[in-house]
Amino acid sequence: MGDGLMHTLAFYFLAGITLAAATGVVFKRNLVHSAFLLSVTFLGVAGLYMTLEAEFLAAVQALVYSGAVAVLVVIGVMLTQRDDMSKSNPPNKMVVAGASAALAIVGVLVWAVVATPWKTGRGAVVSVADIGRRFLTDFAPPFEAVALLLLAAVIGAVVLFKGGKVQS
Amino acid sequence: MIGLSHYLLVSAALFGLGLFGLLTKRNLIAVLMSIELMLNSVNINLVAFSRYTAADASAGQVFSLFIIAVAAAEVAVGLALAYAIYRGRGTVSVDEIDWLKW
Numbered sequence: 001m002g003d004g005l006m007h008t009l010a011f012y013f014l015a016g017i018t019l020a021a022a023t024g025v026v027f028k029r030n031l032v033h034s035a036f037l038l039s040v041t042f043l044g045v046a047g048l049y050m051t052l053e054a055e056f057l058a059a060v061q062a063l064v065y066s067g068a069v070a071v072l073v074v075i076g077v078m079l080t081q082r083d084d085m086s087k088s089n090p091p092n093k094m095v096v097a098g099a100s101a102a103l104a105i106v107g108v109l110v111w112a113v114v115a116t117p118w119k120t121g122r123g124a125v126v127s128v129a130d131i132g133r134r135f136l137t138d139f140a141p142p143f144e145a146v147a148l149l150l151l152a153a154v155i156g157a158v159v160l161f162k163g164g165k166v167q168s
Numbered sequence: 169m170i171g172l173s174h175y176l177l178v179s180a181a182l183f184g185l186g187l188f189g190l191l192t193k194r195n196l197i198a199v200l201m202s203i204e205l206m207l208n209s210v211n212i213n214l215v216a217f218s219r220y221t222a223a224d225a226s227a228g229q230v231f232s233l234f235i236i237a238v239a240a241a242e243v244a245v246g247l248a249l250a251y252a253i254y255r256g257r258g259t260v261s262v263d264e265i266d267w268l269k270w
Contacts, residue, residue, distance in 0.1 A: 007170055134226050
């Protein structure tokens with residue numbers, strides 16, 4: 001995507017959707033609404049990847065996050081709720097402290113972003129072939145480690161779900 | 169003209185929302201959702217840097233893919249843990265999961 005008007009409009013549209021949905025995730029009192037808005041947030045981020053010319057990453061984001069992770073979260077909500085859904089996602093007693101901490105960190109980040117003289121240029125266009133080549137050359141050891149991690153996560157999740165005796 | 173800092177600011181806002189949720193949510197699943205928001209904001213940063221700086225371009229996207237894989241593993245194990253705790257204790261409220269409190 002170029003740097004023209006379309007890019008600007010697409011950026012503000014997608015950023016608005018992403019941040020609005022993320023706000024909903026955090027502030028909605030109904031956990032099911034939060035879970036579905038989380039999916040919308042992930043799709044907004046996938047759109048932002050498209051505006052950054054990272055098409056493969058956008059596809060992976062839509063598949064893995066908006067597909068798999070969001071479905072897992074919805075199943076988790078379904079399995080662990082008993083009472084009235086409309087009060088399933090309350091805030092705790094730390095709202096003021098949490099808001100202060102979050103605002104402080106955002107303040108530092110915004111200051112760092114604005115105050116830094118970024119040397120921006122135009123990165124090379126990254127094709128899927130480039131990513132695949134990097135995975136199998138420079139990043140081959142972490143790639144194999146991630147394969148092992150996913151296997152361990154799947155087996156661990158199955159063992160934890162299946163249960164046995166949970167000591168309480 | 170949209171530049172690097174626009175994406176970094178969106179990412180900072182998303183990170184702040186995720187951090188606020190992480191600190192203030194009472195439901196374990198909602199805490200996991202907030203962590204996912206924070207991981208996504210980091211990914212936006214990495215991809216924006218790989219697009220707008222002339223440094224090693226594909227490394228940013230490769231890092232993002234690793235983060236996505238780790239986040240998927242994390243959410244699978246996290247939800248399994250939440251369900252195991254729910255079965256043992258009948259609750260997913262982080263205020264009541266306090267066995268390690270001294």
